[in-house]
Amino acid sequence: LIFYGYFFMKLFIFDPYFQYHPIRFFFPALSIFLTYRYLKNNSKFLYYGSFVIYSIAFLWNSDTGLVVFLSWLLVLLFSELFNEDRKKMMLNLLVHTAKGITIFCAVFLTYMIYMKFRYGAFPDLIKFFEYQSIFYKYGLAMIPMKAIHPWNAVVLIYIIGLIYGVNYLISNNMKERGKIVFFLSILGVGLFSYYQGRSHDYVLPAVWYPAIILLIIFVDDLWRVIRKQGKKDVVSIAVFTGLFYLFTSALASMIVSLPVLNATGPIAQLKPVETPVARAVDFIIRQMGDEEEAVILSFNAGVYHLMSKTSSPIKAPSVSELILKEDYARINNYILKRKPEKIFVDT
Template sequence: AVFFWGTSSSFTPYFQMQPIRILFPALALFLVTRYLLDNRTILYYPIHLVGAVALLWNFEIGLPLFFCWLFQLTFLELFAPNVKTAVWNILRHYATGAGCAFLAFSLYAIVIRCAYGSFPNFNLVLLTLKMTSLGAFALPVPLLHPWNFLPLLYLTGLLVGVRCVLRRTPSPQDSLILYCAMWGCATFGYYIGRSHNLNLIAINREFIFLLVLIADRFWQAAHTPVAPPVWRLPHQRLFLAILFYFLVMPFAEMPCALQTWAEVVKSRWTEPQDNQPAPVQDLEFIRKHTQPGERILIFSENNGAYYAETQ
């Protein structure tokens, strides 16, 4: 067996994140947005099914997606006219979610049984969680870092939901803000487990989406004649602090960025460049050091492409 760690270009698709960990969250976010803003109750069961299938697609992303939807429905039931109705509806939501999950797993097991002659081992869906819980691929979390602002914004979104409950004034926009905040808290754990800067970039889509939603909400509140001053609302003060950071930091980082870009441009002009991209060089390396029919094991971000091209 040949063990190979291939280098990858920044433009090469990183399938573990795109589309594996983006497909179902993006679909769920679209459906939940339509459900909340347009009051499309017809999407109730499709969202449950999307969450159930996401458990099979990628468990560590599907699990928070599945429960964020249930928590969102629980939040909406807090505004029911009486406690009995709220409790009954909450139980119905969770029973529906469990039923959809059971249906998805059952159909998947039947299909696998018919296609391959044996039932799937569902314990394998926990394999990644077991490995990461033991510290595999873990990186230490830096103390002072741009990640500090992600939980602050998610806290802002959660405070919006708390404010709705205390004032008994629900709105579709605030419900969507709460959903994005809960989903952001869930995906933030992915960065905490492996605190690499690229992982922070990969999970900031919820942060940006939530930033836009809260900015729009803040703009509406600021232009309401009866709106209280912003310094009286803690979640708006917190949002202003985060927004100020993002407006100021690009200028503060500009000297460092200019120095970095100068070094990159200098290296491009002074160092010889290979016209072939890194994946092509990696494939040539594999073909050169292996024999036809030899079984090899490839460790690389692009292992799927390398396996396909070397069959």
């Protein structure tokens, strides 16, 4: 999964797409590994540790963190459905849910207390979800989904995965294979919401990695069926051949793209060039001296603050993220009241 993220970024976009990698990628990818290890070993440490980690994931990024937390809880509940003792099954369902909610609340409360001691105030929970609600309500930066598109195949894979897991449940097959397929399907459906919001062709490959893992599992199952039944199962052979071609052609594409992936060497040999950003940073450093706070109204404000080792005295987003009137008003009021001697503005 780490290589997949690296390959996707290097080959298709070249520049890091930080909106997804690693912000929305790290915890979901980690959850796949941890969940598989738990289903194999049934470790208490992984059980409680996963709840803690996925609660932190929600604080890290709420939309993917919530998906990861709920996917983990649902696979635990799904695993209990294999228990033939109905009373014990119902009790375990309640216990898993209660433990999950308790640990989540404990982590969230710890975070609130830490922020209070560290910064002198509790986080504004309404603001915590404000930007997500505004973006979804008004459709900011969103792109509508096409009716006929490769995303149809991704959704179909998740539907097959859910049926696969339910089939394991009906046949009372308690192997971890059915449970991990169920987990990947639930996780994939949840992560797919990011593409549903912004249906750009570059966004779909960023969110479909659970579907790729599911396909690999399905191909392995088909291969086992073919080895068992031989040439009699024509349908399995045809589907296996198509999926095998898909994966091998992807490998061939990677080999063809090696010059692009290997561009790091030639780039490292290039001589540094003074850029407008570098000149702006030098200018800010010269003007600010030992001052720690600088009013920088620029789309590159984050870079300028980082490189000049300054911070913004205005408690408002950068210019590139200004979408609320109250943020504009906060900047305007600060300038009118404080009358700072130096204001750095893009020209």
